[in-house]
Amino acid sequence: MKIYDITQEVFGCAVFPGDPSPERFKMLDIKNGDICNLTAFKMCAHNGTHVDAPYHFYADGKTIDQVSLDKFIGYAYVAEHEGEITAEDARRILQDAKNCDPACCERILVKG
Template sequence: MSKWIDISQPLTNDMAHWPGDTPFHYTLSATKEQIGSANIGEITTSLHIGTHIDAAFHFDSNGKTVDQLDLDLYIGKAAVIDVSHTETITTAVLKKYPFDQTTRLLLRTSLPNNPKRFPSKFPYLDPEIAQFLSEKGIQLLGIDIPSVDAPDSKELHTHHALHQHGIHILENIMLDHVNPGFYDLIALPLAIHGADGSPVRAVLRPLEGNE
């Protein structure tokens, strides 16, 4: 059986974070030497650090929170496609790829994976792709960039368009080492009550005929 491929960013104290957000920080709050029994760690972080999912509550105060999401969205067959030839991802671009056999689509874009650098510019995802992806049955869109919208966007048009078409969002996956094709995906969020997002450990396993 094929091995699982990790496509999540490691959570490290020197990883990049969204400007203005709480950076990730791990430390030992107590050591075995201090208390005699165990090492005890603690973390502080934005929920949108590294590889993470957005709940609708992130951009819609009436939207679902992480604990209200259907876990089946984040487990199952996924298609990985390579759109790294363009800086602008439109319906015309996506129409060239076959992904009718799954409800989960992961995009490998032109931005190289670098967890320690926050990019000043992302490839552009046209909000109009939401309707096309919905017509194709997509319910989860994963991308290897920090957001489906530009870093300076206040309106978050693509977030809202995807939500309006029933498509959930997985951001900051790492796909530079992954070939296009079909995979099993696991990208479960933590059960954080009332949360707007959650870091995930995202992994892929090649399906038969895609190894």
């Protein structure tokens, strides 16, 4: 099984319009005499590489902590796409996954 790295660098990737840009803060610094280096950060949950839980789209959907990790293991279809995904884009990506291998339709990863 091939493993695909679709991660995006959090502080350099595109941010959805209206979402805040990620910020990092140096809390402690050994150079300033602190016992260790400590960094904090603030960001929207939809920045960078992430999973949209069903709750993101459905009022009665599961939150991410209610989704079993088993759902994230197995064959997947990897689609390359830049920018916002429209309904038509989603339909095309799903059809492409079905055409490639129906077993991959359970997990679709969008890289871009």
